[in-house]
Amino acid sequence: MEEVKLLGTWASAFSYRVLWALKLKGVQYEYVEEDLFNKSELLLRCNPVHKKIPVLIHGGKPIAESAVILEYIEEIWPQNPLLPQDPYERTLARFWIKFGEDKFPIFYKFFHSVGEEQVKATKEAKELLKVIEEHGLGEKKYFGGDNIGLTDIAYGWIACWLGVLAEAAGVQLLDAESFPKLQAWADRFKEVPLIKDNLPDPDQMLNYFKLRREQLVASATS
Amino acid sequence: MAEVKLHGFWPSPFSHRVIWALKIKGVDYEYVEEDLSNKSELLLKYNPVYKKIPVLVHGGKPIAESLIILEYIEETWPHNPLLPSDPYDKAMARFWIQFGVDKGPIFLKLLHSTGGEDQENAAKDFLEVLKIIEEKALGDKKFFGGDTINLVDIAYGNLAYWFKNLEEVLSIKLLEPSTLPRLSQWAQNFLEVPVIKETIPDHDKLLAYIRRVRKKIVAEQLNK
Numbered sequence: 001m002e003e004v005k006l007l008g009t010w011a012s013a014f015s016y017r018v019l020w021a022l023k024l025k026g027v028q029y030e031y032v033e034e035d036l037f038n039k040s041e042l043l044l045r046c047n048p049v050h051k052k053i054p055v056l057i058h059g060g061k062p063i064a065e066s067a068v069i070l071e072y073i074e075e076i077w078p079q080n081p082l083l084p085q086d087p088y089e090r091t092l093a094r095f096w097i098k099f100g101e102d103k104f105p106i107f108y109k110f111f112h113s114v115g116e117e118q119v120k121a122t123k124e125a126k127e128l129l130k131v132i133e134e135h136g137l138g139e140k141k142y143f144g145g146d147n148i149g150l151t152d153i154a155y156g157w158i159a160c161w162l163g164v165l166a167e168a169a170g171v172q173l174l175d176a177e178s179f180p181k182l183q184a185w186a187d188r189f190k191e192v193p194l195i196k197d198n199l200p201d202p203d204q205m206l207n208y209f210k211l212r213r214e215q216l217v218a219s220a221t222s
Numbered sequence: 223m224a225e226v227k228l229h230g231f232w233p234s235p236f237s238h239r240v241i242w243a244l245k246i247k248g249v250d251y252e253y254v255e256e257d258l259s260n261k262s263e264l265l266l267k268y269n270p271v272y273k274k275i276p277v278l279v280h281g282g283k284p285i286a287e288s289l290i291i292l293e294y295i296e297e298t299w300p301h302n303p304l305l306p307s308d309p310y311d312k313a314m315a316r317f318w319i320q321f322g323v324d325k326g327p328i329f330l331k332l333l334h335s336t337g338g339e340d341q342e343n344a345a346k347d348f349l350e351v352l353k354i355i356e357e358k359a360l361g362d363k364k365f366f367g368g369d370t371i372n373l374v375d376i377a378y379g380n381l382a383y384w385f386k387n388l389e390e391v392l393s394i395k396l397l398e399p400s401t402l403p404r405l406s407q408w409a410q411n412f413l414e415v416p417v418i419k420e421t422i423p424d425h426d427k428l429l430a431y432i433r434r435v436r437k438k439i440v441a442e443q444l445n446k
Binding site for chain 2: 048049058061063064065067068069071072075076087088090091094095098099101102131135
């Protein structure tokens with residue numbers, strides 16, 4: 001079998017998407033931790049266009065962009081399918097993955113902004129969470145239905161990163177009262193054994209993002 | 223066969239993308255022209271999340287977002303394939319389609335630019351994007367899809383006509399044989415593909431539309 005390598009970073013939700021998909025498919029891979037302040041030759045060679053992680057290298061051939069990597073993994077390793085069989089349902093799954101990608105900058109804005117701008121960004125982020133909860137998740141147990149799928153993996157950052165980012169930025173975003181269905185999904189998602197066993201340390205994450213936030217605020221107010 | 227309907231808007235390149243894919247696959251469909259200043263009840267029902275066109279409705283089931291629609295069309299009507307069959311090549315095609323999406327804000331900046339320096343900077347940034355597309359995505363191929371067009375060509379199709387019209391309105395020259403020889407040649411070849419040639423809107427009509435859009439943008443900027 002051809003060698004599989006994943007270039008990632010420990011605090012990145014995008015990195016974890018790929019990791020989760022590989023583990024759910026039972027694919028053996030070698031993980032390479034990248035230092036984003038000192039990117040490896042390998043990373044720069046494998047992703048010259050964006051110079052970002054994650055990058056999957058399969059049999060020496062690199063693939064960048066987590067959403068693209070997820071589709072590739074689904075096709076190469078069809079066991080434990082992570083997309084519905086029905087073409088229409090597949091399309092809906094992809095629609096929601098894309099929605100998350102398109103809206104990500106808006107979501108992330110609350111972390112990068114201060115004062116009035118942060119208030120506005122937080123409000124916008126909450127509106128997006130509402131759309132995802134009502135239209136994307138609805139009454140389903142997971143975005144993928146009875147079991148987690150690529151859409152759940154793609155929104156994993158809501159379950160596992162959003163709380164830490166919000167705390168570090170001093171805002172409140174996802175709570176059970178405002179988003180009962182989404183919060184319930186997040187709790188369920190984190191209990192899925194393969195997810196639970198593959199999450200960054202929450203204390204380490206909080207420290208990391210608190211430091212990032214301090215740096216951002218310092219440069220924003222200087 | 224289940225009925226296929228497309229809700230579109232005549233000058234929208236996103237609308238055109240779907241038309242091209244349907245025509246290449248030989249799929250019969252009913253076209254519904256939407257008035258974006260007065261969106262139909264049906265459109266709002268079909269696309270409550272974005273409230274935008276294009277929306278494809280197949281057997282009563284709606285699909286929104288042009289790139290998502292393209293993937294659906296490719297899977298539902300697999301003849302005349304528009305994506306490579308090799309998974310790695312398919313991933314590369316999707317990578318370049320995503321690249322276009324990521325650089326959307328740079329294009330929008332150019333569309334919304336006002337005043338000399340603002341426009342100059344926006345044009346410079348967009349040129350850099352076009353250079354990457356030419357060098358790394360197209361290379362020496364006739365089309366992004368090789369000998370025939372595929373979803374990547376369809377995704378970048380607006381560069382060949384819509385963007386060329388915008389250049390005229392803004393009095394800029396970016397996509398030129400002198401600056402982007404291969405991409406310029408691709409644009410020419412793309413417009414000669416029968417399905418494309420037959421479906422893009424009339425040049426003068428589209429130019430007038432883009433001029434109106436620019437006028438509105440500039441007026442809004444001045445009012446700020």
